[in-house]
Amino acid sequence: MTLDRRALLAAGLTLPLAGAAAAQAKTPWTRPAGIAPDASIPLWPEGHPTVPPGLAESIVQRSDDPQASDRVLQGITRPRLDIFRPAKPNGAAVILAPGGGYRYVVIDKEGYELARWLKDRGVTAYILFYRLPGDGWADRSNVPLADAQRAVRLVRSRASLDGIDPARVAFGGFSAGGHVATSLLTRFDAQVYAPVDAADTLSPRPDVLAAIYPVVSMDPAIAHAVSREKLLGPAPDAASEALHSPERQVRVDMPPLFLLHAEDDESVKVENSLRLHDAARKIGAPCEAHYFAEGGHGFGLMKTAGLPVAIWPELLWNWLAARKIV
Structure with missing residues (x-):
């Protein structure tokens, strides 16, 4: 299903929103100067978990354009949360898991850029x-989920410090980060790590969850092959795959759940979102889904100029508002 302007208006979006989206589509997104977090906190207490021997972090810059930084972090030894604090917090918190095919984690286009956008609207990101x-x-296939659970708990434990409402915590993921997110969606209470401190007494279930062009299925017919191999190894059994x-x-x-995907995505097939959408619908779980004919993969905020998919941040914002998160 492709949503055009007429379909969006029929769904109840206002003319001012449509006009804003059209303006955004005509004008390429430009990076605000000096995108940087206001703070960075470790996800786990010092010394936990044990870092594999020889693993070292490094940042790789994938863009030659000074106005379009595209950095990735690989060899992550210190899982962490980089915090973007608004001048006037509205109480909402959004945790973002960028993509990277489980080979690295994207820093800018699915991380800092959207965090800045949210921060400017009063959200603590x-x-x-x-x-x-x-x-x-150790326990490779559960490592991203353990970090996601811990992130939600840790954010809730910091509610008074960061000026957020612990009952208004959203989680969002892109690409392989979308697999982190959708794993949290369905396995938020799985026992994938031993509690380490008081934060682990809090709920790891997000209040809402968004997945943007997500890796979802480990079915070889539609799976993102690299993510599947990194997560499950070269020869997973049927039980692990399921x-x-x-x-x-x-x-x-x-x-x-909020889902968004481009039908021409050649990296992560749209069937990943379609299957999850269908499964949620069949059991009556709340799910809003948007599919666009064009957009490809990894568009973030920067690669949508001139396309209907440029409206996606506003669609997400309206959904968060309807769920009383923002």
Whole structure:
């Protein structure tokens, strides 16, 4: 299904929103100067978890354009949350898990850029730099989920410090970060790590969850091959494949879900979102989904100029507002 302007208006979006989206589509997104977090906090207490021998972090710059930084963090040894604090917090918190095929974590286009956008609207944003399952960690396939659970708990434990409402915590993920997110969607209460402090007494279930062009299924027919191999290894058994395919783990008590995907995505097939959407619909779990004919993969905020998909941040914002998060 492709949503054009007429369909969006029929769905109840206002003319001012449509006009804003049209203006955004005509004008390429430009990077605000000096995007940087206001703070960075470790996800785990010092010394936990044990870092695999020889693992070292490094940042790789993938863009030659000074106005379009595209950095990735690889070899993550210190999983952490980078925090973007608004001048006047509105109480909402959004945790973002950028993509990277479980090989690295994107810093800018699916992390800092959207965090800045949210910060400017009063939202406290947290960028999650999660451990990568192919880097030698114990229990590799559950490592990203453990970090996601811990992130939600840690954000809730900081509610008074960061000026947020612990009952208005959203989680969002892009690409492989979308698999982190949808795993949290369906396995938020799975026992994938031993509690380490008081934060682990808090709920790891987000209040709402968004997945943007997400890796979801581990079915070889539609899976993102690199993400699948990094998460499960070269020869996973059927049980492991099923456990780590969120569309096969849906449950009625999972958080309300927002899905967005481009149908011409050649990296992560749109069937990933379609299957999860269908599975949620069949059990009556709340799910809003948007599919666009064009957009490809990894568009973030920067690569939507001239396309209907440029409206996606406003669609997400309206959904968060309807769910009383923002």
